[in-house]
Amino acid sequence: MSDFPFLVAMIAVPAVGAAAVAALPRGRELLAKQLALGVSLVVLVLAALAAVAFDTGGDRFQLTTSVAWIPDFGVDFALGVDGIALVMLLLVGLLVPLVIGASWEDGAPGAGTVPEAGTEARSMRFFFAWLLLLEAFMVGVFAATDIFLFYVFFEAMLVPMYFLIGSFGGPRRQYAAVKFFLYSLVGGLIMLAAVIGLYVVSTSELGEGTFAFDALRQLDIDPGVQKLLFLGFFVAFAIKAPLVPLHTWLPDSAAEAPIGGAVLLVGILDKVGTFGFLRYCLPLFPDASRFFAPMVLVLAVVGVLYAALLAMGQSDMKRLVAYTSISHFGFIALGIFAFTTEAATGAVLYMVNHGIATGLLFLVVGMLIARGGSRQIGDYGGVAAQAPKLAAVFLIAGLASLALPGTNSFVSEFLVLIGSFPERPVYAIVATAGIVLAALYILLMYQRTMHGPARGVVAPPAGDGPASGPAGTVDEPGGGGATAVLTAPARAAVRFTDLSRREIAVVAPLVVLILVLGVHPQPLLDIIEPAVTATLSDLGATR
């Protein structure tokens, strides 16, 4: 079974699916959704089968495929996964169907989730087509074992996400989309220069240029050159990840992106940055990595605290979640650049867990916004009384985000900190303080939106207190006449219905995973650890 080209299939299936969905005739939105969901489920199954076929004790890269692609550049279409890539693929496979499920009602009349819905360019067909194309590229970026190929997917990923944000995003989507694209592109292009530089180095060392990761990591590069190349890669990944101070695109993009886009953006796209640190920066440039590690660690730790404090200062829920992610990426970077097996394993696990936890947080925030029509925390209050299930899922997502033991994130955060402490105690101590701030930003948001008496858009519109929600942020359901007939509690009930069956189906897998991985993360650790060990041995790390 391991001969089956899983990785090729995982790229081809969604790519073909995207084309098929886009090619559907106008008006077949339901079919588009069903097709997209089906395709993404096929990818999930493929990912699961790939995980089964993967032998944790086997070669570093498995399920490999390699076809000469551009012989003149020495580029191969080479795919393969190590444990790190495999878990990321599983995450991709998991999140995309959920995102499709979560976006099922988007674009429906009155959903209020997509501005000016209905025009051809914003047709939900294209939303799902872009989503599937994005999935294909995401699989590619993690599965590539040829740096050129990696780069191609790395940049190509921008396009579908750009359209997802720009076409289906919030009021400032144009600004956000362009900012996202340009920020990433700057990083990507600098990396391109480094990729080429690496190729040139390989040409001079091996006689023939290559982009194959396995060949490149055996190069013995002059330390000065290493530093330059490291920086080239690092900038791209630090923007992607994002590390402070290259982070400001993320709150804008995540806030303006449609919820599905935001989940994938923060849940997976950004992981490419930290994945890149681990896969490319460390093994390819060991000397430079050691040289720059203290600086990266400073950025990481500053990011943990800085972004957490900023998260507290946000009034927009999506921005808040985006900032929490930046804080979490600080932890991941800390884990990677601590150069210990425990910390790096924890960092990889963190990447998965963060995708699950923050993905869930984004999804549930999106469900809240779909009901209230506002992203402002101040427009909500007392939701828990009207939508207890929503509140419960929100709490679970929040607790996972603040790394409460028993949730998946705890294991990863704990591993990162305990693993980095022996080597980098000061950084670990400072980062540990971040867990208090994490509790603060999550609970502040939770208290303001879920607890207390019904307020803002949650409250019945007639009279009742100072806050009836800023005008304009609330879509009035139905026409004026119909609204007037509804009694006040009925109105509130209309808006704040609890989670529907569909929504429960979307969040349930994530909730289950949060709890299961919180108690029994070992299967994932078993997959991750050999790859991390191999990476660190490329680095020549001591532990």
Place this chain on the structure above:
Amino acid sequence: MTLTYYLVLAAILFTIGAVGVLVRRNAIVVFMCIELMLNSVNLTLVTFARATGTVDGQIMAFFVMVVAAAEVVVGLAIIMSIYRTRRSASVDDANLLKY
């Protein structure tokens, strides 16, 4: 080395032509300045031909003259057409396309 004088003269003519292009407004005059530049080159070519003792330079000068003649044809046609539209041959008046 008397040939140097020819070269210097040619260079001066070339410069005059170039400066003329910069300072004159009338398209025809500008064009004539360009012709002057071409002809200064012709002088240079002939001088070098003399210096190297071959006729290549002279032949090239003929080529240049032919090309210059073709250029005149095309140039005058263009200038005429815009002159007929605008009733002005000032190059500064053709200023719709900018920034």
Place this chain on the structure above:
Amino acid sequence: METLSAEVPLPAEGLLGWSWLLIALPLAGAAVLLLGGRRTDRWGHLLGTATVAGAFLLAVLCTVQLADVEGRSVDVDLFTFISTGELDVRAGLLYDPLSAVFVLLITGVGSLIHVYSIGYMAHDPARRRFFAYLNLFVAAMLLLVLGNSFVALYVGWEGVGLASYLLIAFWYTRPAAATAAKKAFIMNRVGDVGLALAIFVMFAQLGTTSYAGVFGSVGTLAGGTLTAIGLLLLLGACGKSGQFPLQAWLPDAMEGPTPVSALIHAATMVTAGVYLIARSAPIYDETPTARTVVLAVGAVTLLIGAIAGCAFDDIKKVLAYSTVSQIGYMFLAVGLGPAGYVAGLAHLLTHGFFKAGLFLGAGSVMHAMDDSVDMRRFGGLWKKLPVTFATFGLGYLALIGFPFLSGFYTKDAIIEAALDRDDVWGWVLGGVAVLGAGLTAFYMTRLMLMTFFGRARWEPGVHPHESPSVMTVPMVVLSLGSIGAGFLLVKAFPLSDWLEPVFGEHEAEHVVAPLTVGLVVTAVMLVGVLAAWLFVGRREVPDTAPVRVSPVTRAARNALYADTINESLVMRPGQWLTRALVWVDNRGVDGAVNGLAAGLGGSSSRLGRTQTGFVRTYALSMLGGAVLVAGALLAVTSG
């Protein structure tokens, strides 16, 4: 001195091998109730109570079996939790006398409080959710005390924090409850940082986090490291147990339903700090510095709690500060080291009984008084609430250390142990403890007088009535504990014998004869009672608190300004910092990016103006370019 807990415990056999069910039962209960939704409304409370009662039965059986095990310590290995690199954390339980004591306390008192809650929460539409959270709490608390490693403890530690959060915020539509819950969680988290760091240090130094591993190699650690671990653990303990300087959350936590206050914020969770220090005895034994800090924390908190307790009119707040103060005693005890562990734990147990009883009594009073907690609107309730009065009174007597009731034995033991240090510190600590006893007697007497005696100052429309038996029976049972537990644990079946495998043998060498101590303490206690009678009992209690009061009273009413200090030292600067950073991020970091973009745009327009549209300008630029190019080339070649 040698401790035995360093030895690797035996693997579990028989019933003890099933002791994981202790945690699983309430956890399953919580899961069923939370996932079951409204379908379980009708029988949810019964299931919740049954799981805890079942756990109690199992705990009794396990403990009986444990008594026969050699070394009285078994290890229940379950599965690999986290294993990577050099870190190997196994999920496992340690069933030894110390955890057994706690398990019995938690499940025992827990069962009673579950029963009580059936009545107390009968009219709350969300009773099922309440029981689910309570079950969750019991599960987490059991994990805390049963875990065989610091990581397992940490998991339970934060788990009880979550349960506490959920339960304090049970009536979440009240902003005060929501805020109190958040405050509790955050302040606990501050402590958790200490605990987490302690674990990191252990791993960094010893490569393990299991009790067996850590305690087995304590000797290899440098003194400074040990002290650091000790202090970090103490920080964790302070957070969880509401000790100075992290005490401010505990009184606010009274926003939760009263059974919660009884179970979590009196009997069990808040004593987790004591458990942690007692459990880490092998570490503290080696680090006198850390022990001294524990002592200081205990003594300071003891006084803060007692002083604040004197000034509040909210019956639950008074009890809460009393709890703070009593846990201060326990800290003081365990801070004494081998001399005090058993005394501290004994007080913990008796306190668990009488304080839980007091809270349940307070709940019963509130139940009668339409959920009012203002003692100034109570008075003369002894006639209306006879059972409550009787059980509450017994709890009161036990707490103030009335001779031969529970508190008398256990508190005296602590004071004795403090004096046994036989140095200046001993006298200071003993003095503080005795002073605390007097203050305790004062504020508790004040509470009794204002609640049960004097003129009825009830709000109009309040008709006090005794609670149903489902509530009074647990109160009665707990009051029995208030009476007899002290004697049983200190005299009849000494706790020190039971815990000997954990803490080893300790022969007390008394500096002051126990009898003398007993007499002095009793005398001070009587002075406190008398003072209360003079200040409160003799006079008419005004309906509202007097405004013109002494600075001392004002300070006490403000709980010695703990909240103010927190606010001005942490919250305000934090908010200011947050606002400043938001500004920096928007204007500075993002501003730089946007500024760069604007700058490019600006230079684009400015450069664009060179594109004038004039042919002659273009020609000039070309000529200039040509001259530049030629000049540069010449310079390059000649240079």
Place this chain on the structure above:
Amino acid sequence: MIEAPDLSLAALAPLLFVFGAACIGVLVEAFAPRDVRHPVQVAVALVGTGGGFVSTLVYAATQDLSAGGEITAAGALAVDKAGLFLQATVAGLATLAMLLFAERGLDPARSAFVAAAAVPAGSPRDRELATATRVQTEVYPLALFAVGGMMVFVTANDLLIMFVALEVLSLPLYLISGLARRRRLLSQEAAVKYFLLGAFASAFFLYGLALVYGATGTIRLGEIREAVGEDGGGTLVVLGLALLVVGLLFKASVAPFHSWTPDVYQGAPTPVTAFMAACTKVAAFGAILRLLYVAFGTEEWTWRPLIYGVAIVSMIVGAVLGLTQTDLKRMLAYSSIAHAGFLLTGVLGLGADGEGSGLAATMFYLLTYGLTTLGAFAVLTLVRDGDGEASHLSQWAGLAARSPLTAAVMGLFLLALAGIPLTAGFTGKFAVFRAAIEEGAWPLVLVAVLASAVAAFFYLRVIVLMYFSPPAADGPTVGVPGIPTTVVLAVTAAATLALGILPGAVLDLAERAAIFVG
């Protein structure tokens, strides 16, 4: 007895095709009846350019080019591998451009070109003709001459031929720039500017030629190299090289010799702009490559700093100035300036004596850029309002809602111009950057990537407008393209994708063609 010069008719066949067609076109113009003139001219033009393209390929496929190529026409032309590649590129792109010229379905007056260029713009007769369906067909022979000039330009083996070819390609272009049917004033202004500046630039080239001749006694590229290699570059040679390069950089619209580009691109009829942007760029860079490779290959360290500098200036000027453009044609002009800078990074990759991979990379980039920019201009011809093409940016708002396919194709070209992977633009950029880094020019590449990021902004802005903005109420209409334009769009879009996804074969071709003789 004068010996007849050796002429390899096979090698000259492409040129003969094009020039022959041009001459026939002139005859057709003179003798064919008016109503059949257009189809005949189009057929002749297509046969000429297409025949040129095919015969180039046939020649390349059938001849033994193991020596790199042959020098023919008495040493005037070097029909070598690189020359053939460039000739084929020019001819191929020109064929597509001819199709754009031939489009009759879009403009209500059935042609993009003025009916009677001699009639003053704005006169009553002009207004009358503006709506008449009378078409004018001089553009075809003129364009064919230009194509012929370009094809000679890239194979010229001596400086004089290069000069003559420069003029042959330029003069018709000056003319056809002024032939727009709509906005004639702009068109004429463009022609004047282009002509005056072009003539000015060729004077520089010519003076450079004279100086090099004076210094080396020869104008044959190969002989120049020998002469220069012997006694190093004297002042005259260096000065001559500088002036020659200036003349060529002008044609390639490299800053600071770019100032004509935006004005001419904007003013000229869009098909002509497309033709210029694609073919002239190829021809000019072909000549630059040949000059620097063959004549001054040994003088690498002389011209290297020059190219380095102008590349940076060009990239920055193009990228930065493009940011604030509001006219799409003008924006693409600035984009063309920026791309000229990127191409120069490839030129830097030529390396000492052409050892680097720069030649292949630059040639490949020329092909991809030519296709993409041709396609982009072709899309521009589709979007129209009452006054011709709607090239103002604001008019493109919400285009995706009106015409998803048009927007998608334009989006593809824009992404390719921005150099996003899986498009031809990326492959080309990668190739030239690689060549430059191999020659150690990584700081230049760093500037280049930053410039492309800046440039990406204005490409993205168009996408933002097309896709993310609500359509303007009185927006432009999107014309239904006739067969010619459809073919152009299909070919360029397909090629843009194909060269991005599977560029191997063409890259390989460029790699194998990367040899100049002479």
